[in-house]
Amino acid sequence: MKNLRFKDFFWYPDLTSTAGYDAIIQYLSDGKRTCKEVEDFMKARASIEERYAKDLLGLSKKVCGHNEMNTLKRSLDVFKLQIENVSLSHLQLAQSMREEAKKLEEFKEKQREARKKIEQQMDALHKQKSSQFKRTMDSKKAYEQKCRDKEEADQNMNRNTNTNNTKLVEKLHLKAQQAKQNAEEADKLYQQNVINLGKIRDDWLKEHINACEIFEKQSAERINFLRNTVWTHLNQLSQQCVTSDELYEEVRRSLEQCDVQEDVEHFVNLRRTGEKPPAPVVYENFYTGQRSPTGPPPTRLPPPAVRRGPLPDPTQNSRDDGRQSFVEDEEYSVIQY
DSSP states (O other), X not given: OOOOOHHHHOOOSSTTOOHHHHHHHHHHHHHHHHHHHHHHHHHHHHHHHHHHHXXXXXHHTSOOSTTXXXXXXXXXXXXXXXXHHHHHHHHXXXXXXXXXXXXXXHHHHHXXXXXXXXXXXXXXXXXXXXXXXXXXXXXXXXXXXXXXXXXXXXXXXXXXXXXXXXXXXXXXXXXXXXXXXXXXXXXXXXXXXXXXXXXXXXXXXXXXXXXXXXXXXXXXXXXXXXXXXXXXXXXXXXXXXXXXXXXXXXXXXXXXXXXXXXXXXXXXXXXXXXXXXXXXXXXXXXXXXXXXXXXXXXXXXXXXXXXXXXXXXXXXXXXXHSSOOOOOOTTOOSOOO
């Protein structure tokens, strides 16, 4: 199948129209805008990566597992180190994105300069073509009017050929001659303008074809460059994922070396305080001084009850010795236990 070309499909029947050329210029302007949008996108993405990298770097500097010990501490140290490395890789990614955006900006500027020269030439030709076309059309109108004036003069002269008024005939003859001369001059001017317009048209055709070829080449280069730029951008992101996973794999290898039982035993050996538990607290009786190593303290019992005899007869005692009588029971006491 034949490839479609700009130079074959952007013409217009009206010589003064620039519809085909304008369609191409609009397409190129849209492409330039796309380049700018992709450039801005990559710069914004680079800024995001840079902010993320700085935040991640700050996070890696924070205390994490400072009081931990042995294999887990080593794993946490590796974890922090690799997070720092991941942040540095994101900083490098941001720089690479900015470099790609810079290349796109330079490419866009280079195309703009090349387009500017062609557009200036085409604009000048369009103005020249329009101006000459107007002069040609004006000279055509003048030529047609002069031809009508000549025909009218000839008709007047022919109508008065048989008149006896010599002066009138002479006057009409001179007028017809002048009209003929004016028509011939208008005809020459008209023909010359048509020739000039033809030359300008030929120049414009050549420049239009040349502009179409250059603009088509620029369009192809722009599409290819943008495609490769986005492709490279995605490769950078994929490579970042691979790099991050490789760094994370280092942490996983370290975690595989983390031994739970070893860390527990390490803590025991490092911070052990003794192998014997404290002895139980014994009970000491306040009255007896006896110590009971185990069990609750015994219940305190009251002293044994002493059965007393019958009360003495106070009358009998007073008669016997004349003194106050007391109980004769030696174990009697007013103190109750």
